[in-house]
Amino acid sequence: MGKVILEDVSVDIPIFNSQTRSLKKTLIGVATGARIDLNSSGKAIVRSLDHINLRVEEHERIGIVGHNGAGKSTLLRVLSKVYCPTSGTAIIDGKIGSLIDISLGIDPEATGVENIYLRAALLGIDKNRVDDELDDLLEFTQLGEFINMPVRTYSTGMHMRLAFGVSTMISPDILIMDEWLSVGDRDFQVKAEKRLNNLIARSNILFLASHSRSLIERCCTRVIWLEHGSIRQIGSPAEICNLYFG
Numbered sequence: 001m002g003k004v005i006l007e008d009v010s011v012d013i014p015i016f017n018s019q020t021r022s023l024k025k026t027l028i029g030v031a032t033g034a035r036i037d038l039n040s041s042g043k044a045i046v047r048s049l050d051h052i053n054l055r056v057e058e059h060e061r062i063g064i065v066g067h068n069g070a071g072k073s074t075l076l077r078v079l080s081k082v083y084c085p086t087s088g089t090a091i092i093d094g095k096i097g098s099l100i101d102i103s104l105g106i107d108p109e110a111t112g113v114e115n116i117y118l119r120a121a122l123l124g125i126d127k128n129r130v131d132d133e134l135d136d137l138l139e140f141t142q143l144g145e146f147i148n149m150p151v152r153t154y155s156t157g158m159h160m161r162l163a164f165g166v167s168t169m170i171s172p173d174i175l176i177m178d179e180w181l182s183v184g185d186r187d188f189q190v191k192a193e194k195r196l197n198n199l200i201a202r203s204n205i206l207f208l209a210s211h212s213r214s215l216i217e218r219c220c221t222r223v224i225w226l227e228h229g230s231i232r233q234i235g236s237p238a239e240i241c242n243l244y245f246g
């Protein structure tokens with residue numbers, strides 16, 4: 001199961017203590033960023049998404065490209081139900097799995113094993129399933145005895161192995177990714193890539209925002225090109241990549 005329908009979705013982010021006039025002058029004509037405007041109460045806002053219409057069906061792999069500030073992360077946040085549209089309707093039908101912040105909820109004072117249960121609970125994964133898969137997960141992370149040590153004693157790479165391992169246990173209908181997760185040393189990256197490909201294969205719909213042409217061409221069936229919060233063009237990976245990357 002999985003379906004996404006966005007109808008006329010806009011997201012305005014209010015800006016407090018901004019000097020609206022000077023901001024406007026600075027941003028006119030630049031390639032990056034969204035439109036800065038005033039809302040109906042005269043307050044400054046950034047229009048991060050501007051009247052987005054999109055319909056995504058099962059088995060689609062959607063790539064999202066666009067310059068810095070084009071609205072890719074904002075769109076992913078709407079799809080993850082982190083942001084509500086300021087106007088328009090977002091129907092996101094299916095279990096959402098997000099790999100945007102894989103370290104969210106990890107407690108540096110707790111051990112690796114404790115953090116596996118903690119993060120799994122945050123991801124909505126049943127404790128019994130974690131019990132069943134714990135040995136495989138420990139084997140995957142290869143953290144050895146460190147798994148019983150507080151996470152604050154881990155190197156960055158060790159921390160990422162743990163976070164990646166547990167975060168990729170999910171089985172979502174709609175998988176949301178902000179770039180390809182490349183974690184650990186070279187050996188681990190090979191294993192991580194395999195695990196990520198398995199996760200994508202068991203997800204019904206994929207949304208992947210990326211600045212990498214090869215990744216978009218390799219993983220996606222349709223691509224959205226965002227510009228200043230709007231959809232500039234939508235089409236096949238070959239078509240959009242040729243237009244966007246040149």
Ligand SMILES: Nc1ncnc2c1ncn2[C@@H]1O[C@H](COP(=O)(O)OP(=O)(O)OP(=O)(O)O)[C@@H](O)[C@H]1O
Nearest residue numbers: 013033034046048067068069070071072073074075
């Ligand atoms: N918290 C915020 N407050 C104000 N403006 C914001 C905030 N977050 C994002 N924006 C604005 O919304 C617009 C879209 O930002 P977004 O992060 O979605 O772009 P992006 O395409 O993901 O960019 P990048 O490729 O640089 O990550 C930008 O103009 C940005 O300045």
